[in-house]
Amino acid sequence: MKLLHIDSSISGAQSVSRTLTAEIVKCQKALHPGIEVVYRDLAADPALHLSHAHVDAWTGGTVEGAALSCDLETGEEYLAELFVADIIVIGAPMYNFSVPSQLKAWIDRIVVEGQTFEYSESGELQTFLPSAKKVIIASTRGNVYQPGTPTAAHEHHESYLLTVFSFLGLHDVTVVRAEGLAFGPDTRDAAISKARFAIATIAV
Numbered sequence: 001m002k003l004l005h006i007d008s009s010i011s012g013a014q015s016v017s018r019t020l021t022a023e024i025v026k027c028q029k030a031l032h033p034g035i036e037v038v039y040r041d042l043a044a045d046p047a048l049h050l051s052h053a054h055v056d057a058w059t060g061g062t063v064e065g066a067a068l069s070c071d072l073e074t075g076e077e078y079l080a081e082l083f084v085a086d087i088i089v090i091g092a093p094m095y096n097f098s099v100p101s102q103l104k105a106w107i108d109r110i111v112v113e114g115q116t117f118e119y120s121e122s123g124e125l126q127t128f129l130p131s132a133k134k135v136i137i138a139s140t141r142g143n144v145y146q147p148g149t150p151t152a153a154h155e156h157h158e159s160y161l162l163t164v165f166s167f168l169g170l171h172d173v174t175v176v177r178a179e180g181l182a183f184g185p186d187t188r189d190a191a192i193s194k195a196r197f198a199i200a201t202i203a204v
């Protein structure tokens, strides 16, 4: 079995999502002895934003420069890692109501027409990833965005990630959430404890 572990927080050792993904991976390793883990720290080593040069290269144009060439290779590696992973663990802090731009840059490399999806001539969506993958998202945010609250409409974070994975045909998605992290130490500690409890109950 293979597990793809992705972190995207810019907060280093203080990061709650990094703590949670580490714990998820530890639990999954205990559940699946021998599971092979591939780790990507997208904050430390982000992909470039897509540019006209990328589109040019994808459509048969010349690849200009070592940086672009290396970045295109990274994109291919992201795809290869995703195709073979049985479990995908993603650390996803909320930044300005959505995901970190580094995580978005990863998404831009895995949602690729002709590689992970395609539309038929009649407009039907076809997806190419093996669907028997488990996705576990460690969602962290300062505020709370529960349905029915005034802030619910600001939530473009978990809902966005769920849209992405559903679009790719991956429907087995578990969200482990720690929110209200900006509300002071008591709420923060309670939110993290709740997320830790949820992690311990995930059995894949």
Ligand SMILES: Cc1cc2nc3c(=O)[nH]c(=O)nc-3n(C[C@H](O)[C@H](O)[C@H](O)COP(=O)(O)O)c2cc1C
Pocket: 009, 010, 011, 014, 015, 016, 017, 018, 092, 093, 094, 095, 096, 097, 098, 140, 141, 142, 143, 144, 181
């Ligand atoms: C640049 C930045 C933007 C943020 N934007 C939001 C936001 O829009 N909504 C929110 O609830 N929290 C926001 N936060 C708070 C983070 O979601 C919260 O600190 C969370 O713990 C981040 O996860 P991490 O500890 O893994 O970095 C933001 C934090 C940073 C650093």
